[in-house]
Amino acid sequence: MSANDNRPLTLRDVSEASGVSEMTVSRVLRNRGDVSDATRQRVLEAAKELGYVPNKIAGALASQRVNLVAVIIPSMSNMVFPEVMTGISEALEETGLQPVVGVTGYSPEKEEKVLYEMLSWRPSGVIIAGLEHSDASRAMLRASGIPVVEIMDVDGTPVDSVVGISHRRAGRQMAQAILKDGYEHIAFLGTKMAQDHRARKRFEGFTEALAKAGVEIEDREFYSGGSALVKGREMTKEVLERSPDLDFIYYSNDLIGAGGLLYLLEQGVKIPQDFGLAGFNGLNLLKGLPRELASMDACRHEIGHTAAEIIARRVEEGAAGKPERVVLEPKISYGDTLRRR
Amino acid sequence: MSANDNRPLTLRDVSEASGVSEMTVSRVLRNRGDVSDATRQRVLEAAKELGYVPNKIAGALASQRVNLVAVIIPSMSNMVFPEVMTGISEALEETGLQPVVGVTGYSPEKEEKVLYEMLSWRPSGVIIAGLEHSDASRAMLRASGIPVVEIMDVDGTPVDSVVGISHRRAGRQMAQAILKDGYEHIAFLGTKMAQDHRARKRFEGFTEALAKAGVEIEDREFYSGGSALVKGREMTKEVLERSPDLDFIYYSNDLIGAGGLLYLLEQGVKIPQDFGLAGFNGLNLLKGLPRELASMDACRHEIGHTAAEIIARRVEEGAAGKPERVVLEPKISYGDTLRRR
DNA sequence: CTGAAAGCGCTAACAG
């Protein structure tokens, strides 16, 4: 290897090493335009020999193109977003676009910062979770002039395109399924949802559909922090001591639902005959528990995939592109914790 | 808002709108150098009014500084890397550095591509999982001239700095604990580990320590794909039908271990008296199962935190920095599935 | 405290 003066290599270095103009070297390295096989070989060899890695910063500035897609999500540890990410990566695989992730921790202020930070890299598009953003965030998104896809939720007004499910409708559907199965004394256990708009909307849809049938939630409780499985157990225990007449609990996610399920099984409760349970998310992680929890698939993978496709398409179309709206249909999986009448 | 000709705003726009030179605008926006309060206000106002977002691409090119740290991991859905990421984010929080994640899917070829891609953005540092990389990857890392921290594993030769645990030693320690507790007929169930070097090293350490005590693995099996909980159940069932004399199973991760645990409890097996189990990772997600699985904390959070600290320090020090080596000590958590003699 | 000039490393656009 040549003497390393610790200065990153430039096109010029490769140009000198190969005796080919910078421009042609650039063409070879990007596979753009016609270059004779002979020079191509010489360039490739020189580049490899030197260990040259192109400087995308300079390239992006010169070409005004950045192959990055900003993906902004509330959390990585959530179990729901990894799947969305997988869908995104898949769809972007062949497009030359690259996802870059930013995490907001469910905080609108953090979201604003992360968005600002990411937009300052001039990505080709933005995929962002949820429809609720600060005015400043929304303004940035609009002003960015790049395609934006808001994901997960469709209950609200998108900035541009949107892909997701209706969480209000999801809550309603679950309520209807429960009522049809003849459960009547129903509680809701969930996360503290000041910032979890989607859980809130499910809850609202749920109570609304119950109300329409003349049924009211008999108990509810919200938690934050801790192991979800343990919390599910604890909250289920508490709520049943407080309201012993309950025959159903709707959980805002599968993990606390699983905790409740395990607790009830230990208590010898007959599920689903005497007591029913349902969660949300269709966490296939949980397959393998003694019983399978009824749940609802949030279409996470498909949401990611579709959102990324929209971005890719819009990037190709340029200014010609139009906003899209894709509403996915979550399906109830009855598992073993809903009796079927 | 002014007419939107869809051209992204530049410093010049802010300069014209505020009647202040580009240079001074730049200073205000970066909080660099002294600017009078009066002009500062004018600039800030104009920038906000226009909705200006600085172009980091141009900034980075001009200043030759990029506040990005490349983080390269095998998978996001793994449950182990989200925690590492949290540690990294925390440590980077106050430094002005930003993590950017790339995912390799446990493939060395993909790793090479991702690394190349990320290095082409000239990040300030690299945090990369594992010590096993292709020659080309290692060459790129060395040639990059930026601080590199390899994480998770310390059994091997790092390119630069390294933070992790010894998986060989972890395997040995678990073997010793098991033997001390008097288990004698031991099986190993794990993932197919062609590319999972850390699981492989644990397995090697495990068998090595057993061998030293004159004990041999009586059965083993490896899986890939599917729900880990279900796989844990199935593999446990199969291995016990094949080798009914077993009194212990060591699992390569907590999820399949949990599946095995649930299966055995259903079979009425007395745990830990007649049969012992242990996993790996200390997944606190699983707290709340009927029994707590014995496991070993992989220090994920601390690994991330420490690695990021090293990067931050090295970035400050510049060329003065020296490679560091941090070996963390995983602790066995006995849970309820190891009898204590 | 403020400004003018000169690039950062690459690519678009045009000539040969």
Added chain:
DNA sequence: CTGTTAGCGCTTTCAG
């Protein structure tokens, strides 16, 4: 097929 020229939008450096 190959090379030349002129920036991309910002920051560094040096003068006021």
